[in-house]
Amino acid sequence: MSDKALLASNFWESNDVLTIAEKLVGCELVSSIGDVVTSGIIVETEAYRGRDDKACHAYNGRRTERTEILYHEPGRAYIYLCYGIHHLLNFVCGKTGTADAVLIRAIQPLQGIEYMAKRRNMAHNNKNLTNGPGKLSDAMAIHTKYSGISVTEEGSPIKVFKLGDQDFEINKSKRIGITYAEECADWLWRYTMKGNKYVSKA
DNA sequence: CCTACGATCTGCT
């Protein structure tokens, strides 16, 4: 009865990063940390491209200890600390070495909502539970210590599943918080599920 | 070694 299918390596490497970012909207993100399983429908993503995107941490071949993960094979989690507080979740995409990634910016809670509410110290029906990249990581206990793991295996603490056909439209807009990226800041590389209340504002 | 800053969120006004 379930059309749920784990996204494997062939998904993460099969398309350009823009297509992958768009396809991820509507998929289910699952975190299994300790004995706690939480999940949600991805409703907002952003694409980052190593080759020519000034907003990407690996722009122009930039290579550091932190961004090394981006140069590894597709299907790995790239999780980094932002503003000293927030753990931001990305997935490495494309052929190994292209250093492309998709940022997961928001989810609609599905499984383990009570756990997410507890971690966030909020009511379970609060729409602010997971409507932002830092918020969803907090709710799902996603931490930089998981950066570099492969998410293509059943045993992974972080996984993404393709669900059966759903009925929704996708909006494309400018990415958030990257005004420093000059002309790249105008690219419409943010993908949101139209009308979903868990999409982050702005 | 030292300093500046960020793919954000919260709380207070």
Place this chain on the structure above:
DNA sequence: GCAGATCGTAGGG
């Protein structure tokens, strides 16, 4: 609407 939080990373001296 806006300032403060908070710390690892990156880049320069």
